[in-house]
Amino acid sequence: MAQEKILIVEDEVITAKILENLLVSLGYNVVARVKTGENAIKTAEKHRPDFVLMDIVLEGTMDGIDAAAEIKKRFGIPVIYLTAFSDDATISRAKETDPYGYLVKPFVKETIHSTIQIAAAKKLFDDRIRTASVWLNRTIQILDRGIITIDNGGRIILINAYAEQLIGWNIRDAYMKQLDDVLQFYDSITDQPFILHITPTLNKGVVSVFPSDVYILSRNGGRQLLKDCVLSPVIDTKGIIIGALIAFSSVDDSRAKGEITNTYLKIAQKEPISEVINQNVPAVPANLKSLSSKRISKILEEISDLMHLEQANTLSVMGKFEEAIQEYQKALKIRASNIQAWHNMGVILEKLGRNEEALDAFNKALEINMRSPETLRHKGEVLKKLGKVTESQQAFQQLELYTG
CATH class of the missing domain: 1.25.40.10 (Tetratricopeptide repeat domain)
Structure with a gap:
């Protein structure tokens, strides 16, 4: 498998050449060396490298941090910063662009290699999660199963088409409302409120399965007896719980299915959104597999x-x-x-x-x-x-x- 393609953005010619030689000796493919942020953006668009090694202080009107932000926004290419400055203010500003690494001059060959490999591991993970998230969001809308997601404050973020029909709320009206203000659960045997304990899910990632005798009151006052109800955590790419997802079906869901058939068809006929470039899960780079670093x-x-x-x-x-x-x-x-x-x-x-x-x-x-x-x-x-x-x-x- 070909090594990672890398674009060097460095306005000191000697430093840029030394860095290129180090990268080539490590087996990486340096697609270009440029001096300014403006040229970095143009070159990134042309070559679409796997990584950009970006000096923070550059010639011209655009510094490395501004260039990195633009490259990330337009092309989604990860950036590893290069700089002789490691003060807190610089690092703080650089962090806002979510870099994949930070190398302080003078460079050490082994450090460069390990930093790029760790960045490759992170990029592999991010690509998988990003692709999965896009298709998951698409799939959620056409499921014949109610899906409601909440943030870690218990506020509603998403309601799919099936859930909208069952509960009588659309996402425009329910967005950022507290779950308790939109959805009320009841025990069908006692007719008493059923308390949905979301704290263990939001704090510890616990998955909960509801009893089979729970119903909800729709917005118009109707009852919907539920089945296969599950409360599950939503976890971000860093492993942090950022919310929860409630999934459920109606015991008598023929009405809901009939009303949203057209919605399903419209969504299903749409072309995949442009964010998904490759449906295949990226393979692990060969050099990443063979690296013996315990950290990686x-x-x-x-x-x-x-x-x-x-x-x-x-x-x-x-x-x-x-x-x-x-x-x-x-x-x-x-x-x-x-x-x-x-x-x-x-x-x-x-x-x-x-x-x-x-x-x-x-x-x-x-x-x-x-x-x-x-x-x-x-x-x-x-x-x-x-x-x-x-x-x-x-x-x-x-x-x-x-x-x-």
Whole structure:
């Protein structure tokens, strides 16, 4: 596989030449050397390099930070900064452009190599997430399943077409409203409000499966009995929980399906948006695979673990529970101490009635954190289903102890 293509933007000729020689000796393909920010933008458009090594202080009216921001905005090409200045103000301003690295002069060959390789790992991950996000957003709108997403403050961000028909709210009216102001859940047996606990999902990434006897009141006052309801975290590319996603179906959804058929067809007939350039998941560069750096190995391990976890959570909200379990198991093969994967898999197994397996998963999660309230609650419920009354009571007593 060809090495990464790199554009050098450096106004000191000798420094630029030294850097080019170092990069070539490491096997990289230097597509050009330019001196100004304006030429950097033109050259980036022409050659579309994998990375731009950008000096912050440049000749001309545009400095390296402004040029980097424009290149990122127009072409999405990652930038690694080069500079002799490492003061806090410079670094702070450079960070606003979300660089993939920061190299301080004078350059060291090994440091340059490791920085580019770490940037390559990050770019690989970002490309996968970006492609997946685009297609996920497209898919969400045509699902025959209600999808509502909220931010970490509980405010509504997205409602898909199916959910709009069921709850009677459109996204224009509901956007940034608190979830409780738009969606009310009730227990169909007691007719009392069903409290949706979103805090464990937003704080700890816990996936929750609703009971089967929950209904919602639509905006016009009608009732919709729900099935296969799941609350799952939304995780960004840095592994930070930024919100949650609620997925549900109606027990009697023929009306909703009929009303939104045309919406589905319109969305399905649209061409993929231009942001998706290549549907294939990028392969790992050959030199990245062979690099023995422990730091890069750790980064790739964390990336893989996170991707399996994110995929599992996505599959669970789509109701593809068996596939979700397989992804949780893949995540656990990478990191057996992943408490979120153990807990979430236990929730899905409980949903499927595989209570013994669910109990084992919850016990594994509690071995990692014995004070997890959500896991203790689920363990108590599973033990109760298995007829282990005494053990169930003990689990609930522990829950009261840790939450009281």
